[in-house]
Amino acid sequence: xxxxxxxxxxxxxxDTDDYIKLYEYSITIGGTIAxxxxxxxxxxxxxxxxxxxxxxxxxxxxxxxxxxxxxVLNVVPVFAKKFxxxxxxxxxxxxxxxxxxxxxxxxxxxxxxx
Amino acid sequence: xxxIDKEQVYINLETKxxxxxxxxxxxxxxxxxxxxxxxxxxxxxxxxxxxGKDKEMYDYISGNEVTTKVLEAIDNIDITIxxxxxxxxxxxxxxxxxKLLNFFKITLVILVxxxxxxxxxxxxxxxxxxxxxxxxxxxTITGVKKxxxxxxxxxxxxGTGLGMFAFFSRIFxxxxxxxxxxxxxxxxxYLYDKDIEDNILNDLKKQKNSQ
Numbered sequence: 318x319x320x321x322x323x324x325x326x327x328x329x330x331x332d333t334d335d336y337i338k339l340y341e342y343s344i345t346i347g348g349t350i351a352x353x354x355x356x357x358x359x360x361x362x363x364x365x366x367x368x369x370x371x372x373x374x375x376x377x378x379x380x381x382x383x384x385x386x387x388x389v390l391n392v393v394p395v396f397a398k399k400f401x402x403x404x405x406x407x408x409x410x411x412x413x414x415x416x417x418x419x420x421x422x423x424x425x426x427x428x429x430x431x
Numbered sequence: 432x433x434x435i436d437k438e439q440v441y442i443n444l445e446t447k448x449x450x451x452x453x454x455x456x457x458x459x460x461x462x463x464x465x466x467x468x469x470x471x472x473x474x475x476x477x478x479x480x481x482x483g484k485d486k487e488m489y490d491y492i493s494g495n496e497v498t499t500k501v502l503e504a505i506d507n508i509d510i511t512i513x514x515x516x517x518x519x520x521x522x523x524x525x526x527x528x529x530k531l532l533n534f535f536k537i538t539l540v541i542l543v544x545x546x547x548x549x550x551x552x553x554x555x556x557x558x559x560x561x562x563x564x565x566x567x568x569x570x571t572i573t574g575v576k577k578x579x580x581x582x583x584x585x586x587x588x589x590g591t592g593l594g595m596f597a598f599f600s601r602i603f604x605x606x607x608x609x610x611x612x613x614x615x616x617x618x619x620x621y622l623y624d625k626d627i628e629d630n631i632l633n634d635l636k637k638q639k640n641s642q
Contacts, residue, residue: 322615323598326598326615329612354571355567359571360570360571360572360573360574361571361572361573361574362573362574363572363573364573365569365572365573365575365580365582366582367572367573368568368569368572368573368580368582368583368586369582369583369586370586371568371572371583371586372582372583372584372585372586372587372590373586373587373589373590373593374590375568375587375590376586376587376588376589376590376591376592376593376594377590377591377593377594377597378590378594379587379590379591379594380590380591380592380593380594380595380596380597380598381594381595381597381598382594383552383591383594383595384594384595384598384599384615385598385615390615390616390619391619391623393544393616393619394616394619394620394623395623396540396544397620398620398623398624400536400537400540401526401533403620405537406616406620408537408541409537409540409541409544410599410616412540412541412542412544412545412548413544413545413548413595414548414592414595414596414599415545415592416544416545416546416547416548416549416552417548417549417551417552417591417592417595418588418589418591418592419545419549420548420549420550420551420552420553421552421556421584421587421588421591422585422588423549423553424552424553424556424557424561425579425581425584425585425588426581428553428557429562429579
């Protein structure tokens with residue numbers, strides 16, 4: 318869980334190299350707090366609409382994480398080279414992203430009801 | 432006693448060069464020549480270093496070959512090779528682009544990746560019992576036990592797409608300089624190509640050494 322490429326990519330995109338220590342802290346503290354909460358019955362009892370931003374941020378992390386896995390990052394270049402598809406790469410990545418979103422929505426909306 | 436100094440010639444070899452079928456390769460294609468004497472510089476550049484081949488293949492030119500050929504052609508110079516020790520040659524014909532075949536290939540890849548990614552997500556969620564953890568998170572926020580909290584899971588699914596987009600895209604950056612840097616995918620493509628070329632060069636050298 319060295320968060321291969323997630324933190325470097327995040328710092329590169331936002332041009333905030335100096336704050337890496339801060340990011341390390343957020344990851345460690347987030348994980349530790351979650352561990353405590355998991356084993357307790359702690360609840361905040363606030364409006365359910367706060368779940369929306371929480372859901373989006375968790376999702377963004379999953380998205381970054383899923384992209385950095387070897388199954389995506391190493392497979393797509395092989396595909397692109399074998400099929401000589403360097404210019405159409407954006408469509409291929411788009412298909413991947415779309416597939417994951419549709420798969421997730423399918424899971425929550427249909428799969429769980431069956 | 433008259434001492435005649437030899438002219439210094441520096442040759443900077445490229446790492447890789449692509450050439451068409453049946454085209455000769457000259458020094459000026461694969462290297463940069465530095466020399467005080469312009470006449471000698473031009474003469475060195477025009478030396479033919481590799482004969483055109485009529486089939487597509489990889490080959491390489493070693494620094495030693497370059498030095499030998501240049502010394503054969505011109506006396507009285509000192510050659511120093513700077514830059515890489517070898518030049519990898521890629522001999523390939525003109526690639527004709529078949530638009531229809533390309534379209535089908537791309538469509539196939541897109542379908543495979545689309546359904547594959549969807550199935551991977553479904554399996555991942557099922558494997559790690561995502562629904563239970565989402566219900567627990569919902570309980571932590573609102574204090575209400577609810578089965579299948581859609582208000583949490585739908586933003587989660589949309590956020591996944593957003594995260595992946597942010598990871599790969601080159602639009603989503605704050606500084607202009609950062610936007611021009613290669614994204615992770617471009618980097619992986621480059622590294623893959625580089626590894627292949629290193630491997631090919633190594634194989635060629637092993638072959639030549641064992642002959």
